[in-house]
Amino acid sequence: MNNKSIWITGASSGIGKALALKFAKEGWKVAISARRENLLNEISQSNENIMPFPLDVTDSEKCKNVFENIKNKIGEIDISVFCTGIHDPKSEKSLNLEKVKKIMEVNFFGTINSINSVYDYYKNRKSGHISIVSSVAGYRGLPAAGAYCASKSALSSFAESLYFDLKRFNIRVSLVSPGFIKTPMTDKNDFPMPMIKSPEFAADQMFKGLTKNKGFEIHFPKSFTSIMKVLKVTLKPNLVKVALLIATFSSCLNIQSSNETLIFLFLNGTSKSYLNLNADPY
Numbered sequence: 075m076n077n078k079s080i081w082i083t084g085a086s087s088g089i090g091k092a093l094a095l096k097f098a099k100e101g102w103k104v105a106i107s108a109r110r111e112n113l114l115n116e117i118s119q120s121n122e123n124i125m126p127f128p129l130d131v132t133d134s135e136k137c138k139n140v141f142e143n144i145k146n147k148i149g150e151i152d153i154s155v156f157c158t159g160i161h162d163p164k165s166e167k168s169l170n171l172e173k174v175k176k177i178m179e180v181n182f183f184g185t186i187n188s189i190n191s192v193y194d195y196y197k198n199r200k201s202g203h204i205s206i207v208s209s210v211a212g213y214r215g216l217p218a219a220g221a222y223c224a225s226k227s228a229l230s231s232f233a234e235s236l237y238f239d240l241k242r243f244n245i246r247v248s249l250v251s252p253g254f255i256k257t258p259m260t261d262k263n264d265f266p267m268p269m270i271k272s273p274e275f276a277a278d279q280m281f282k283g284l285t286k287n288k289g290f291e292i293h294f295p296k297s298f299t300s301i302m303k304v305l306k307v308t309l310k311p312n313l314v315k316v317a318l319l320i321a322t323f324s325s326c327l328n329i330q331s332s333n334e335t336l337i338f339l340f341l342n343g344t345s346k347s348y349l350n351l352n353a354d355p356y
C-alpha cells in the first residue's frame with residue numbers, strides 16, 4: 075500500500091475497470107464511479123483498495139457531491155481520470171439528432187462536469203493531475219462515427235487548452251488517446267478492428283503514462299496511433315475517399331501483411347455501413 079489515491083470514472087467496465095484493478099494492485103487507493111452500482115460493488119469486493127461511488131456524470135451537481143464524498147472517505151486525491159464514454163455505431167448510420175445530443179452530453183459535457191468538480195480543489199492545492207480519456211477518433215472525422223468523433227475531438231481540444239490553463243498552478247493535465255481496445259463498447263462494432271488490444275494492455279500503458287511519464291498525451295498502441303496521426307495531418311477528405319476505395323479492394327484480396335493494409339481494412343470496415351447509405355459527404 076502507498077499513500078496515493080486516484081478517482082476513476084467510467085470504471086464499471088472496459089478500460090476504466092482494468093485501470094482501477096491495475097492501480098489497486100499497485101497499492102493505490104481507488105475511488106470508482108459509473109452508474110451501474112452492482113458492477114461497482116462487485117469490483118470493489120474483489121480488491122480492498124477499491125471503493126465504489128455511483129455517479130451519472132450528466133448530473134453536474136452530483137459530480138461535485140460525489141467528489142466531496144470521495145475526499146471525505148479517502149482523503150487527498152492525487153489523480154482524477156475521466157474515462158466515461160458512450161458510442162452507438164447503429165445510430166451513426168443516419169443523422170439521429172437525439173443520439174448526437176446524448177453522445178455529446180455524456181462524452182463531452184459529462185467529462186466537463188467531472189473536471190468542474192475537481193477544478194477548484196486542484197487549483198487550491200497547487201498540485202494534482204487531471205487525465206481525460208479521449209480517443210484517436212478525436213484526431214479526425216471517420217466514417218459512420220460523426221457524433222463520437224466530434225465529441226472526442228471537442229474533448230481533446232478542451233484538454234489541450236486546460237493543459238495551458240492549469241500548468242501555472244502546478245497541475246498536470248494529460249490526454250489519453252487509445253486505439254481499439256476490446257471492451258463492451260467496441261463489441262458493438264461490426265467491422266474488423268486493426269491492432270485491437272485488451273483492456274489490461276490499455277491499463278498498463280495508462281498506468282505507465284500517468285505515474286512514470288510527464289508528457290501530455292498518452293496514446294497506444296503506438297503501431298496504430300502513429301498511423302492515425304499521419305492520417306490526421308496529411309489526408310484531405312478526398313484522399314480518405316480514395317483510401318476507402320483501396321480499403322474495399324484490399325479487403326476483397328484479403329491482404330493483411332502491413333500496418334497500411336490494416337488501416338485500410340479498418341477504414342473499409344467502418345465505411346461499410348457508410349457506403350450502404352449511398353451518400354457521399356465528401
Ligand SMILES: NC(=O)c1ccc[n+]([C@@H]2O[C@H](COP(=O)([O-])OP(=O)(O)OC[C@H]3O[C@@H](n4cnc5c(N)ncnc54)[C@H](OP(=O)(O)O)[C@@H]3O)[C@@H](O)[C@H]2O)c1
Pocket residue numbers: 083084085086087088089090107108109110111113129130131132157158159160180184207208209210251252253254255256257258259260
Ligand atoms: N474501447 C476502445 O476501443 C476505446 C478507444 C478509444 C477511446 N475509448 C474511450 O475509453 C473510455 C472507456 O470506454 P470502454 O471502451 O472501456 O467502454 P465501456 O466498457 O462501455 O465503458 C464505458 C464506461 O462509461 C460509463 N458510463 C457511460 N455513461 C455514463 C454516465 N452517464 N455516467 C457515468 N458513467 C457512464 C459506463 O458505466 P455505466 O454504464 O455503469 O454508467 C462504463 O463504465 C470511453 O471514454 C471511450 O470513448 C475506448
